[in-house]
Amino acid sequence: MSHTPEEFKPLFAKIDELKPKFIERLKKAVSIPGVSGDESLRSEVVKTAYFLKDELIKLGAQDIQIKELGLQPPPVSTKGLELPPIVLSRFGNDPSKKTVLVYGHYDVQPALLEDGWDTDPFTLTEKNNVLYGRGASDDKGPVIGWLNAIEAHKELGLELPVNLITVFEGMEESGSLGLDELIRQEAKNYFKVVDAVTISDNYWLGTTKPVLTYGLRGVNYYQVEIKGPGSDLHSGLFGGIVAEPLNDLVKILATLVDTNGQILIKGIDEQVAPLTKEEDELYNDIEYDVKDLNQATNSDTALYQSKKDILQHRWRYPSLSIHGIEGAFYEPGAKTVIPAKVIGKFSIRTVPNISSDDLTKLVIDHINNEFVKLKSPNKINASLIHDGDYWISNPHNENFTAASKATEAVWGIKPDLTREGGSIPITLTFEKELGTDVLLLPLGRGDDGAHSTNEKIDVSNYIEGVKTLSAYLHYYGKGN
Amino acid sequence: MSHTPEEFKPLFAKIDELKPKFIERLKKAVSIPGVSGDESLRSEVVKTAYFLKDELIKLGAQDIQIKELGLQPPPVSTKGLELPPIVLSRFGNDPSKKTVLVYGHYDVQPALLEDGWDTDPFTLTEKNNVLYGRGASDDKGPVIGWLNAIEAHKELGLELPVNLITVFEGMEESGSLGLDELIRQEAKNYFKVVDAVTISDNYWLGTTKPVLTYGLRGVNYYQVEIKGPGSDLHSGLFGGIVAEPLNDLVKILATLVDTNGQILIKGIDEQVAPLTKEEDELYNDIEYDVKDLNQATNSDTALYQSKKDILQHRWRYPSLSIHGIEGAFYEPGAKTVIPAKVIGKFSIRTVPNISSDDLTKLVIDHINNEFVKLKSPNKINASLIHDGDYWISNPHNENFTAASKATEAVWGIKPDLTREGGSIPITLTFEKELGTDVLLLPLGRGDDGAHSTNEKIDVSNYIEGVKTLSAYLHYYGKGN
Incomplete structure (x- = not known):
């Protein structure tokens, strides 16, 4: 050679x-x-x-x-x-x-x-x-x-x-x-x-x-527990007369990130290190295309079309993903349950200069504020499960x-x-x-x-x- | 005697x-x-x-x-x-x-x-x-x-x-x-x-x-399937750059019913038989109290305090309960998955004079309209799983x-x-x-x-x- x-x-x-x-x-x-x-x-x-x-x-x-x-x-x-x-x-x-x-x-x-x-x-x-x-x-x-x-x-x-x-x-x-x-x-x-x-x-x-x-990127993993009734209830007997924890939870989870991937929790963007011209230029030569992303996901679900947008949102901007819910019905088929206690799980990928402690405070405050707006008689407890630094x-x-x-x-x-x-x-x-x-x-x-x-x-x-x-x-x- | x-x-x-x-x-x-x-x-x-x-x-x-x-x-x-x-x-x-x-x-x-x-x-x-x-x-x-x-x-x-x-x-x-x-x-x-x-x-x-x-009451059981990526993805690699089905789904589910149990899908209330004075009077003598409800649920999650409100919302008004999500993470602990396909399950308890077919049309239209608002590249499919008349x-x-x-x-x-x-x-x-x-x-x-x-x-x-x-x-x- x-x-x-x-x-x-x-x-x-x-x-x-x-x-x-x-x-x-x-x-x-x-x-x-x-x-x-x-x-x-x-x-x-x-x-x-x-x-x-x-x-x-x-x-x-x-x-x-x-x-x-x-x-x-x-x-x-x-x-x-x-x-x-x-x-x-x-x-x-x-x-x-x-x-x-x-x-x-x-x-x-x-x-x-x-x-x-x-x-x-x-x-x-x-x-x-x-x-x-x-x-x-x-x-x-x-x-x-x-x-x-x-x-x-x-x-x-x-x-x-x-x-x-x-x-x-x-x-x-x-x-x-x-x-x-x-x-x-x-x-x-x-x-x-x-x-x-x-x-x-x-x-x-x-x-x-x-x-x-x-x-x-680092990762901070959170859970939001909402509990109401003492045990799971039948929706025929109790639907319409009790506050349902899962209904509260989907409303809370819906406030976290928009369809374009923008995190809706205030104060996080301000913690992200600004993109300098020098850093931005690092992306110029990288071989990558939206086609690579769509091929990897075997779909047409990319949120960005340009190479720089994709890579920067993958590497140097935070993201928030909702992973699932513990305590609700999850099997195939139909079950008419009102779950008594549900735990939503989501995580935020962290980047310079987000501090884990500051982030957690923003997240928990956001969730508690949103929950107050719901005026639900249920109880909420949002917490960090684990964090790992970027x-x-x-x-x-x-x-x-x-x-x-x-x-x-x-x-x-x-x-x-x-x-x-x-x-x-x-x-x-x-x-x-x-x-x-x-x-x-x-x-x-x-x-x-x-x-x-x-x-x-x-x-x-x-x-x-x-x-x-x-x-x-x-x-x-x-x-x- | x-x-x-x-x-x-x-x-x-x-x-x-x-x-x-x-x-x-x-x-x-x-x-x-x-x-x-x-x-x-x-x-x-x-x-x-x-x-x-x-x-x-x-x-x-x-x-x-x-x-x-x-x-x-x-x-x-x-x-x-x-x-x-x-x-x-x-x-x-x-x-x-x-x-x-x-x-x-x-x-x-x-x-x-x-x-x-x-x-x-x-x-x-x-x-x-x-x-x-x-x-x-x-x-x-x-x-x-x-x-x-x-x-x-x-x-x-x-x-x-x-x-x-x-x-x-x-x-x-x-x-x-x-x-x-x-x-x-x-x-x-x-x-x-x-x-x-x-x-x-x-x-x-x-x-x-x-x-x-x-x-x-009758029951109409629905599911909303949202699918995006071809298979489950790792949130570290793909978080922030693909449209996540579960994020879309919680937003859809959040539009169905408010915290007070009021169904937010338009057109359903109009189908409910009006409460006549005669029917309303049937409730006067019934022995029941909010304490009975709270005792049954072992909680303080009642949406109504008066006997009539509780019983009428249990018996003669429709209700909507979200039961769970299939395809997302549901176990204890933490998993950083972006689920590729999720299916939300909810049901509506039906009462006179709701027609199952009319209801289903209202429900599916509502969901599709809400999804259009999200401008998500994912695919949605809402459907009736089963219905049973009141x-x-x-x-x-x-x-x-x-x-x-x-x-x-x-x-x-x-x-x-x-x-x-x-x-x-x-x-x-x-x-x-x-x-x-x-x-x-x-x-x-x-x-x-x-x-x-x-x-x-x-x-x-x-x-x-x-x-x-x-x-x-x-x-x-x-x-x-």
Whole structure:
């Protein structure tokens, strides 16, 4: 490839040469059905941890630690269910080198052939240069990708340009139980000298252009409980003579956001960081179109038609979604119930500079004010269920610049700088606890179907991804 | 009792004398756990039918027929599940006498000791002159009550004053499957000569005053389906950039009825029969208070404070209740889903002179108009799921007058003339198919807990009820 810098030619050639071995390694990883959300498969999740340990040993890792996290806290169906361990390892401990911590997860989402997979989800299957299998892209592909990068260096007799710490967890698809605590514990121990954290666990925006991700929205999840009668009532006997909680609730929920997605709760817009010209320009080059959105939703329900509007409302403006109602009738068919107590659930995606506490005050006040207007004899209680902060990094810092150069060296194109609408809470934990920059460096494409049937990673993404990870370490190691 | 008319003294004395036997008969009936909604107990339901058949034989019934209804239609878990039969019998066939058809059901609601019963639900237990047991009031008490009335006449050597046809079904608690069809079939056969139909399967309004019931509201059940994205979406990725069906739906549902229970769909009020002075006066003597309502709902959620307002809005005005939403998140906890398709469910209780077709047109038009205002790219489809007509009778006709006199003869007080907010569809079927007046003549009290734990019938209601049924037959037989 003409754009490959001279210095990387031997390394990239070695990676190409090892391609069959790399695919074989991913195949072995995929073959272990380590679904963290399925308690009956917990031993398979643990087995995956030990598979990684063996691979790390073969690659010459030092100080491999299998960090046990104890019993899974309730609710849990299996008595005494152990959490899968976190696997730590270290490659190099040279004080003259920078230290990069790479994080990935070895557990996967559930997958059954009968869900509609075209091939067995736990048998990595290559068709037309695409590798199909559960975890191929989320997140076994990237985890094995790091190991491949190390192996390529080893085979070539090339020293790693940085000290590398690997952190592989097995509960990411089930709430990352125990991980925050471990990061806190090891911040001054195993992770004492970490200069940068890189997470490869998201996706390109589309299918053709590599990206680096520098922002995530946060999420504040709320519930509104309205209760009236002491127990559910029959609408024949009581319809028309009692105040119905569900009637109050739909009226409250109807005041939250308009059909165009504009949040109707006053005071939130004012908290959003103004869009600067510089930030706005970041969107100019990004490859995206309303067609991509409509294709992803398989519908014609886009609220915006222009690329900038769509991406900015996905990444840098807050949004409010109503998720459902607990306590009301939800089955198919007809039931003439007046629910006695209903709980509406909605969440707000947060962005700079919304403060969670301020937001919650605005939300609760809004709901209580709207409820007062209804003059209902029912009782209301609105509350925050949980919150997770937004994350934003400087896409021009040393870490991102190294990844950008690496991308260009491999793909011959500058990556798009993207944000994501969802949250990856661990990003914030690493940043806060280790006090370092975090980079999100995805390998897979936007259509990989991470949590869906027929999850895949393109062979080119997998192999060029190994090159990108390798080149990134070099650029970062030498200070670009 | 001083108010007992001379003519009934021997009959009532006989009924008092037979009290232990009547309680024993009810005990036997209650001991068979014929829960029609529990497929595993279907054989017990059938057993109850044959128990009744044996009792009818002992009492000298003629032409007893066990009407098989074939297989229960889907959905059903048990393959080849037979419906419980309808038990028909006849006492007398004298062309010079009037013929009264009495209907009751021998199946019951589910009941488990661990649901919170103080005594075994299938062992009729007397405590402080109250008989506790599943079916004691709904509807084995009244069914056995008719048999007791027949027995009292037989023991006394007293001829029944009318020809009596008994119709006992075993699927009332599960939709009365097969009953409508059987009534149609037998309208010109077994039920050829029926002058009046009497159903004892509802309750006094309160706990102290007997009632006769002359009206029922109908019900039209609607659903509003709104669909947008092709499949459920993650609110992190898509929140703020797609039109969310659930957001549209809560806005539509919020336009249906106000917090005071006033239906906001235009044109419905105009269809409601005006309240005449005569009808309004029927409410004057009824024993009821807002305290009764608040006690029944175990809350302070009454929309009206005056007796008349409450009862008229329960019985003679329409009401609209929102029941729930299918397709949205409904479990405890938090889920950040944007549901792709949601179906709101609500129903309208109908009253004279609302026409179901006209109502449906108003409802669908209203919903479609409100949806147009939202300018949403989602798709809406509002439809009627099912409807059942209201029923109203003349509370001063021959049948009601006979029952009113009977009540006075037993209780020394004129019964309250009530309606009910719910529907008993079979009432309409009898009226339409047989072309006769129908009377609802309840035995139990408003606090009997028909579908609840610790269902009961007071011994006085049970025994005085047998007297009332007996006296009613006499008054009706002789044309009052």
